[in-house]
Amino acid sequence: MPGRTSSTPLRVRYAETDQMGVVYHGNYFAWFEVGRVELMRSLGLVYRVLEQEHGCVLPVVEVQCRYRQPARYDDELLLQTTLGALRGPMMKFRYQLFRPQGGMQVLLAEAATTHVVVDQKTLKPCRLPEHYTAALREALAPRESK
Amino acid sequence: MPGRTSSTPLRVRYAETDQMGVVYHGNYFAWFEVGRVELMRSLGLVYRVLEQEHGCVLPVVEVQCRYRQPARYDDELLLQTTLGALRGPMMKFRYQLFRPQGGMQVLLAEAATTHVVVDQKTLKPCRLPEHYTAALREALAPRESK
Amino acid sequence: MPGRTSSTPLRVRYAETDQMGVVYHGNYFAWFEVGRVELMRSLGLVYRVLEQEHGCVLPVVEVQCRYRQPARYDDELLLQTTLGALRGPMMKFRYQLFRPQGGMQVLLAEAATTHVVVDQKTLKPCRLPEHYTAALREALAPRESK
Amino acid sequence: MPGRTSSTPLRVRYAETDQMGVVYHGNYFAWFEVGRVELMRSLGLVYRVLEQEHGCVLPVVEVQCRYRQPARYDDELLLQTTLGALRGPMMKFRYQLFRPQGGMQVLLAEAATTHVVVDQKTLKPCRLPEHYTAALREALAPRESK
Numbered sequence: 074m075p076g077r078t079s080s081t082p083l084r085v086r087y088a089e090t091d092q093m094g095v096v097y098h099g100n101y102f103a104w105f106e107v108g109r110v111e112l113m114r115s116l117g118l119v120y121r122v123l124e125q126e127h128g129c130v131l132p133v134v135e136v137q138c139r140y141r142q143p144a145r146y147d148d149e150l151l152l153q154t155t156l157g158a159l160r161g162p163m164m165k166f167r168y169q170l171f172r173p174q175g176g177m178q179v180l181l182a183e184a185a186t187t188h189v190v191v192d193q194k195t196l197k198p199c200r201l202p203e204h205y206t207a208a209l210r211e212a213l214a215p216r217e218s219k
Numbered sequence: 220m221p222g223r224t225s226s227t228p229l230r231v232r233y234a235e236t237d238q239m240g241v242v243y244h245g246n247y248f249a250w251f252e253v254g255r256v257e258l259m260r261s262l263g264l265v266y267r268v269l270e271q272e273h274g275c276v277l278p279v280v281e282v283q284c285r286y287r288q289p290a291r292y293d294d295e296l297l298l299q300t301t302l303g304a305l306r307g308p309m310m311k312f313r314y315q316l317f318r319p320q321g322g323m324q325v326l327l328a329e330a331a332t333t334h335v336v337v338d339q340k341t342l343k344p345c346r347l348p349e350h351y352t353a354a355l356r357e358a359l360a361p362r363e364s365k
Numbered sequence: 366m367p368g369r370t371s372s373t374p375l376r377v378r379y380a381e382t383d384q385m386g387v388v389y390h391g392n393y394f395a396w397f398e399v400g401r402v403e404l405m406r407s408l409g410l411v412y413r414v415l416e417q418e419h420g421c422v423l424p425v426v427e428v429q430c431r432y433r434q435p436a437r438y439d440d441e442l443l444l445q446t447t448l449g450a451l452r453g454p455m456m457k458f459r460y461q462l463f464r465p466q467g468g469m470q471v472l473l474a475e476a477a478t479t480h481v482v483v484d485q486k487t488l489k490p491c492r493l494p495e496h497y498t499a500a501l502r503e504a505l506a507p508r509e510s511k
Numbered sequence: 512m513p514g515r516t517s518s519t520p521l522r523v524r525y526a527e528t529d530q531m532g533v534v535y536h537g538n539y540f541a542w543f544e545v546g547r548v549e550l551m552r553s554l555g556l557v558y559r560v561l562e563q564e565h566g567c568v569l570p571v572v573e574v575q576c577r578y579r580q581p582a583r584y585d586d587e588l589l590l591q592t593t594l595g596a597l598r599g600p601m602m603k604f605r606y607q608l609f610r611p612q613g614g615m616q617v618l619l620a621e622a623a624t625t626h627v628v629v630d631q632k633t634l635k636p637c638r639l640p641e642h643y644t645a646a647l648r649e650a651l652a653p654r655e656s657k
Contacts, residue, residue: 087402087412088243088395092236092292093631097235098571098624099544101574102537103380109437120379121439133536143634147402147413148239186536194530196581215434233548233558234541239485244425244478245394249526252391256525266525267585277389283429289488293548293559308600332390339385342435380537382530382585390525438530 076214081152087142095143101170102136105184108154109166109210116208124193127202131188138184146219147171150181155214162190163199164209225258227298231290241289248282248315251330254300255312262354271340273348277310277334285332287363294318296327303361308336309342310355368506371404373444377436387435387492388463393462394428397476400446401458408500417495423456423480430476440464442473447506454490456501514652517550519590523582539608540574542598543622546592547565549606554646563633569602569626576622586610588619593652600628600636602647 077095083104091097125130144150151171153206158165165187171178201209229250237243247344269275290296297317304311311333317324338345347355375396381390402412415421436442445465450457457479463470468511493501515576529535548558560588568644582588596603605623609616630637639647 089396090238093568094238094239099537106379117317118527130531135577139573213383232541233544239422245391248391252525276385281431285427380535384528384532386530
């Protein structure tokens with residue numbers, strides 16, 4: 074059982090390119106944010122509500138990204154997001170970014186972001202509401218869930 | 220008497236360019252923000268403190284910008300900022316962005332941003348602390364200060 | 366006859382907010398760019414192709430924006446874009462940004478951007494390919510088209 | 512001998528924050544870019560010239576970043592940049608971002624970016640001009656330079 078994958082279409086904006094004629098590497102992280110928010114939404118979890126009603130935020134504590142092929146202006150991309158790990162207040166998301174091309178999916182980038190659930194006011198680690206944990210556990214990619 | 224002008228040096232980052240090989244037009248507004256914060260700092264007013272201690276924020280309600288010459292990667296620019304108007308909770312800043320070149324200052328852009336002082340929680344218009352108003356009034360460019 | 370209007374849905378990204386809890390004013394311009402590109406696409410004109418095949422770019426020479434209500438994280442917005450003017454190498458686009466709310470469309474911002482068609486290499490004003498001009502003329506909002 | 516370290520002061524812009532009240536994680540990469548460009552400049556190498564005169568660009572192929580403490584609006588930061596590796600067309604830069612605080616340097620983030628020198632037109636790996644390689648070799652941090 075492969076865990077839940079969320080597929081998010083994205084179109085590259087001109088604002089996201091740099092003078093090398095490709096997307097600036099730092100701009101991929103806003104896309105990955107869209108990917109994990111949509112993965113959560115597909116599980117019935119709305120990140121905005123988590124902040125507003127439960128006072129939890131999910132700051133990023135670590136990122137990694139390998140850029141294999143450049144993304145270019147106006148490209149229509151597909152971002153695949155999975156939950157790679159969930160341990161106490163720590164969550165790790167994984168991302169694969171593709172460009173469909175001639176019936177193939179060209180892999181442009183692979184990335185991971187690690188987050189810690191913290192209280193919005195104290196910024197101390199805290200617990201997710203129980204139904205969040207339950208839904209996320211269901212979504213875990215299996216090889217990392219045991 | 221010409222009002223207080225703040226001069227802020229800026230160097231163009233690669234991240235700020237786009238694939239046209241020039242700075243993306245939307246990125247100028249982060250520079251203008253630096254300009255008005257430095258103008259305030261030169262008057263002894265720290266915008267961060269205004270937010271943290273007085274609970275006031277200065278959202279932007281209107282912007283205009285004319286782009287005359289492109290700014291390019293690694294350019295060393297000079298941003299001149301003045302306070303153009305101060306009426307009740309409304310403040311208007313004016314900006315001129317220059318690139319020094321062969322002993323001349325080439326004008327790249329002219330802009331204005333209008334702000335309203337609001338309470339951070341209610342987002343309703345509110346009053347600046349008195350010493351802010353006094354210092355800003357001193358800094359006003361004269362043709363607009365009567 | 367009201368001219369062509371393009372309606373583009375947008376969802377606010379976390380990356381687009383600032384610590385005031387609203388979208389940073391400079392970030393609206395990337396949305397307006399999406400709006401005008403989609404207006405052109407709806408006319409059969411692909412901006413990417415204009416750059417790649419015709420060597421024309423459309424740098425921004427002037428922008429104005431009035432911010433009426435803040436856009437917030439995760440908001441689903443609707444951007445309406447029209448072509449306001451087309452005179453020689455100059456084009457002006459107009460934008461209205463709405464948030465649907467309780468069956469109403471709340472107007473968040475109104476903006477305009479003015480562009481000049483220039484040759485990608487020389488950055489001198491140049492002509493759009495004829496079929497671009499023809500399609501854009503059709504799309505013109507009428508009160509400004511005489 | 513510790514290799515060349517470049518120290519770059521940075522002040523956090525409002526535009527760089529998000530609604531969590533801290534700097535958005537993706538925005539650190541523009542700072543790291545400033546750090547490596549300034550490291551190169553301190554060696555007499557101007558990245559802009561490398562692009563313009565030698566037709567070489569340095570796209571990022573991999574990034575990693577650990578965020579230890581949040582950077583906040585108006586913070587005055589110090590970015591330390593070193594060259595960690597130089598092997599054929601591959602270069603790796605390392606970064607440590609500090610906030611001076613009460614006589615101490617608080618470590619906010621540690622990062623690395625890996626680049627490949629490519630020809631601007633073909634995007635195929637190519638050689639740096641000889642004097643670049645020589646200067647960079649001098650700057651290498653020693654434990655990784657053998």
